[in-house]
Amino acid sequence: MFFYYLMPVIFIIGILAIAFEDVIKVNKAASAVGMSILLWLIFLLNAEHFFLINPPKHICEFMEVFPALKSMSVHDIAFEFIEVQLIRGLGDVSTTLFFVLGSMAIIDIVDTHGGFSIISTSIKTRVLRKLLWALCFITFCLSFVLGDLATVIVMISIARKLVPERNTRLIFSSMIIIASNAGGCCSPIGDVTTLLLWTGGNISAIHQIISLFLPATIMLLVPLTLASFMLPKNGTIQPATEDTNNKNYINPQTRKLVLYVGLGSLAMVPILQTAFQMPPFMGVLLGLVALWFITDRKYADSPNEAIQSLRVQYVFSRVDISTVFFFLGILMSVQALIVTGQLTIMANIMNGIFSESKYIAITLGVLSSFLDNVALVSATMGMYPLAELGEFAQNGSFWTLLAFCAVTGGSILIIGSAAGVTVMGMEKISFGYYLKKFTPLALLGFLAGVITYILLF
Numbered sequence: 001m002f003f004y005y006l007m008p009v010i011f012i013i014g015i016l017a018i019a020f021e022d023v024i025k026v027n028k029a030a031s032a033v034g035m036s037i038l039l040w041l042i043f044l045l046n047a048e049h050f051f052l053i054n055p056p057k058h059i060c061e062f063m064e065v066f067p068a069l070k071s072m073s074v075h076d077i078a079f080e081f082i083e084v085q086l087i088r089g090l091g092d093v094s095t096t097l098f099f100v101l102g103s104m105a106i107i108d109i110v111d112t113h114g115g116f117s118i119i120s121t122s123i124k125t126r127v128l129r130k131l132l133w134a135l136c137f138i139t140f141c142l143s144f145v146l147g148d149l150a151t152v153i154v155m156i157s158i159a160r161k162l163v164p165e166r167n168t169r170l171i172f173s174s175m176i177i178i179a180s181n182a183g184g185c186c187s188p189i190g191d192v193t194t195l196l197l198w199t200g201g202n203i204s205a206i207h208q209i210i211s212l213f214l215p216a217t218i219m220l221l222v223p224l225t226l227a228s229f230m231l232p233k234n235g236t237i238q239p240a241t242e243d244t245n246n247k248n249y250i251n252p253q254t255r256k257l258v259l260y261v262g263l264g265s266l267a268m269v270p271i272l273q274t275a276f277q278m279p280p281f282m283g284v285l286l287g288l289v290a291l292w293f294i295t296d297r298k299y300a301d302s303p304n305e306a307i308q309s310l311r312v313q314y315v316f317s318r319v320d321i322s323t324v325f326f327f328l329g330i331l332m333s334v335q336a337l338i339v340t341g342q343l344t345i346m347a348n349i350m351n352g353i354f355s356e357s358k359y360i361a362i363t364l365g366v367l368s369s370f371l372d373n374v375a376l377v378s379a380t381m382g383m384y385p386l387a388e389l390g391e392f393a394q395n396g397s398f399w400t401l402l403a404f405c406a407v408t409g410g411s412i413l414i415i416g417s418a419a420g421v422t423v424m425g426m427e428k429i430s431f432g433y434y435l436k437k438f439t440p441l442a443l444l445g446f447l448a449g450v451i452t453y454i455l456l457f
Contacts, residue, residue, distance in 0.1 A: 003046045008342055010038050011333060015375055018326075019415065029322040032329025039336035040086065047078035081339075089335035095199060095281045096331060097324055100192065102284035104319045105312070106262045107150040109291050112310055113250055115259030120158040128163075128235035129228050132172060135159060136179040136224050140216075143183030143190050145267050148407070151180045152419040156426050163237060173427045174438045175227050178411045178445065180419045182220040185407035186212035188270050189280065192327065192418075193377040193406045198270075199280055200381055202399040205270035211400050211457060219408050219449035223441035230437070250310075254298060261290055288312070327374065334378035347383035357391045357398040362450060365405025369412035377406050401453055408449060411442040 014035030018028040072080070110116065119138065125131050135155060142151040155176045163169040184190030188198035188205040197203045265287020272278040272286075292312040299307050308314070337343050354360050364376050380402065384392050391398040410417030414424050414434035423429060 003042050003049070004340070007039055007042055007337065007340060008346070010035060010042075011337060014333065015371055018330075018375070019371055027322060029326040029329065032326045032333065034329070036329045036332040036336065039333050040082075043336055043340055044079075044082055047082055048075050085335070085339045089332060089339070093328060093331040093335065095279060096192070096195060097327055098281040099189075099195060099199075099284050100327060101319065101324055102281065102288045103147060103150070103189070103266060104323070105288055105315050106266060106284070106291060107146060107154075108315050108318055109295070109310075109312065110259055110262040111154065112315075113258040114255050115262065116154045116158065118256065118259060119154075120161050123158075123162065126236045128168065128231045128237060129233070131162060131237065132175060132228060132231060133224065135162075135172060136175050136220065139176050139179040140183035140220055143180045144187040145189075145263055147187075147189055148180040148184035148191050148417065148419040149422060151183070152176055152423050153426075155180070156423055165237075168231070168235075170427065170429060170433065171227060171230050171437075173423050173429060174414075174434055175224060177414065177417070177420045177423050178223050178438070178442050179220055181408050181411045181417055182216045182445070182449075184419075185219075185404045186216040189266065191373075191407045193373050194403050195280065196374070196377055196381065197399055197403050198273075200386075201394055202381060202386060203395055203403060205274055207395040208400065208403060212404050212453070214456065215404055215449040215453040216408070218452045219404075219445040222445040222448045223438070226441050226444070227438075250307075257294065258291065261294065262287065265290060330375045331378055334375065334382055337379065338382035343379055343382035346379070350383070358401055358454065361398055361401040361405045364402060365409030365446065365450075366412065368406050368409040369416035371416075373406045373410055373417065377402065397457060400457070401450070404449060404453060405446075408446050412439055412446060414438075 014031055017024060017026065017031040017035075021028045021031070123131070123134055123138075125134060135158070139151055139155045142154065146154070156173060159169055159172045159176065163172050181191070185194065186209055188194055188203075188208055194203075194208065198205060198208070266284070268287070269280050269283035272283040273280055278286075295311050299311055302308065334343075350360055354363070360380075364380060368376055384398070387393045387396070390396060407417070410420060414420040414429060414431060420434075424431075424434075
């Protein structure tokens with residue numbers, strides 16, 4: 001019994017270690033992977049005891065698929081069950097990991113080719129308030145295609161070129177966080193949490209876009225309008241100059257080709273999934289192969305070392321593998337809690353506290369402001385299996401509202417989303433600065449978006 005209740009305690013400690021990564025000075029990937037190993041190890045060493053005290057429904061389904069197991073001892077059945085569930089869970093998790101890895105590689109290829117400089121040089125306005133609105137809406141749209149994490153990296157780089165004065169740029173950077181999360185919530189590939197809900201069958205791409213586009217827009221407009229008053233009314237800046245990185249090595253036609261193929265391949269992922277039932281990770285890898293083919297053909301005979309470093313085989317040395325390991329640890333931890341029946345117990349507790357499912361989604365959104373939203377959404381998917389009808393069916397109101405709340409709730413605090421943490425590191429924004437100036441704005445936007453969704457649907 002002790003080990004059964006130890007598992008959720010380890011999970012909570014692991015989530016707190018991830019949330020306070022900067023305090024304990026341990027990379028969140030290490031905390032996540034270590035947590036998953038501990039959870040599976042406890043299950044492995046006490047499998048027979050787990051079966052006897054609280055046999056989860058997965059075991060009954062397992063016995064129905066393999067009736068020959070009924071003649072085996074409980075001990076042998078337990079280990080057969082763990083082996084099958086571990087392999088099955090790893091297979092499900094791998095689809096998400098390959099999607100993340102492929103999309104990160106595509107974005108790196110576009111960036112190293114200077115594709116995103118096309119965006120910065122196309123912005124001509126010199127008025128600060130207009131520039132803030134322009135950058136935020138570009139961020140909103142790019143998050144829809146690239147995902148919020150990749151988008152903030154691109155947009156902060158652009159903001160540095162356009163707004164050299166640091167204090168002013170902090171306003172831009174903070175609003176970029178809010179805009180990226182707002183755009184990411186209404187796209188199936190806009191955030192890892194929406195990706196999980198989409199690939200898990202909880203929500204379809206078309207339904208998510210149609211249902212959440214207006215609430216997401218409201219979520220952006222409310223804080224953006226208020227943040228505009230932080231800038232001087234007639235404040236201006238100098239126009240951006242063209243990025244000269246790789247200018248001597250890459251012709252403009254190649255730069256544009258890589259940009260269009262990269263962004264186009266990411267945008268095609270939900271279309272390919274809807275039209276041909278192609279898994280999202282295969283759609284992303286198809287785009288990566290296209291860029292691989294283009295760059296290999298163009299650079300194969302070049303003696304220039306700088307050109308050779310742009311080829312895809314060198315990209316993987318620059319991809320943040322720790323992020324991939326982080327997702328591996330989180331998702332495998334949740335799989336351990338699912339197969340041991342822990343999340344079913346948690347779901348029953350939450351159902352007893354909240355009278356309506358929308359309050360559960362809103363609460364999870366607020367929690368995502370300081371806890372990892374990937375873990376929260378993964379756990380929630382395990383707590384509430386898909387139903388045939390009602391709020392918990394595919395495209396049900398609970399899953400749709402959860403997609404909105406889990407992503408945009410991360411904007412309430414700067415540590416609440418991967419985008420926020422990334423910008424915090426890039427621009428050295430303090431927790432207190434964001435808390436004082438932008439947490440109230442993000443909270444107002446979050447509540448306005450939630451109310452908009454509830455009134456509409």
